[in-house]
Amino acid sequence: MHLPTRPPSRAWRRAALWLAASTLAAAAHAEKIGTVDTAFQWIGRDHDILVEAYDDPGALGVTCYVSRARTGGIKGTLGLAEDRAEASIACRQTGPISFPKPLRKQEEVFSERMSILFKRLRIVRMVDAPRNTLVYLTYSEKLIDGSPQNSITAVPVDRATPIVLRP
Numbered sequence: 001m002h003l004p005t006r007p008p009s010r011a012w013r014r015a016a017l018w019l020a021a022s023t024l025a026a027a028a029h030a031e032k033i034g035t036v037d038t039a040f041q042w043i044g045r046d047h048d049i050l051v052e053a054y055d056d057p058g059a060l061g062v063t064c065y066v067s068r069a070r071t072g073g074i075k076g077t078l079g080l081a082e083d084r085a086e087a088s089i090a091c092r093q094t095g096p097i098s099f100p101k102p103l104r105k106q107e108e109v110f111s112e113r114m115s116i117l118f119k120r121l122r123i124v125r126m127v128d129a130p131r132n133t134l135v136y137l138t139y140s141e142k143l144i145d146g147s148p149q150n151s152i153t154a155v156p157v158d159r160a161t162p163i164v165l166r167p
Contacts, residue, residue, distance in 0.1 A: 061095035
């Protein structure tokens with residue numbers, strides 16, 4: 001017996017698309033480059049600055065280096081602390097740049113949790129087509145109140161390698 005099925009609601013489709021986009025953005029993983037201690041903690045790890053590298057999956061040959069503060073102590077060690085909403089970014093050409101598929105004019109390429117619940121570090125790639133340049137912005141987002149603190153960097157792409165945009 002075949003039961004008729006209803007097409008998914010618009011809200012369900014939006015939720016599925018959001019989940020898929022979040023999964024893709026999180027799929028690019030960070031490679032830890034190093035840390036610098038900033039404050040000693042008697043119990044748990046020290047407060048520190050973490051430096052990580054992210055290879056852009058949409059622009060092969062581009063790596064973004066992000067530095068951000070991490071809270072230590074008991075809460076930080078257990079993953080319960082909320083890290084500060086401060087980060088810095090520098091993206092560089094680390095190999096021949098190529099594009100496996102056309103890029104969106106603007107899209108989130110990386111996202112990482114900064115607190116147990118509601119805070120995320122986000123990295124957005126924008127394409128400056130007239131200058132054939134990739135622009136990367138990092139900022140933190142909180143469910144209720146995001147932070148205006150941000151950092152930006154740009155990677156010029158040789159004109160012999162045009163950046164093709166999705167229609």
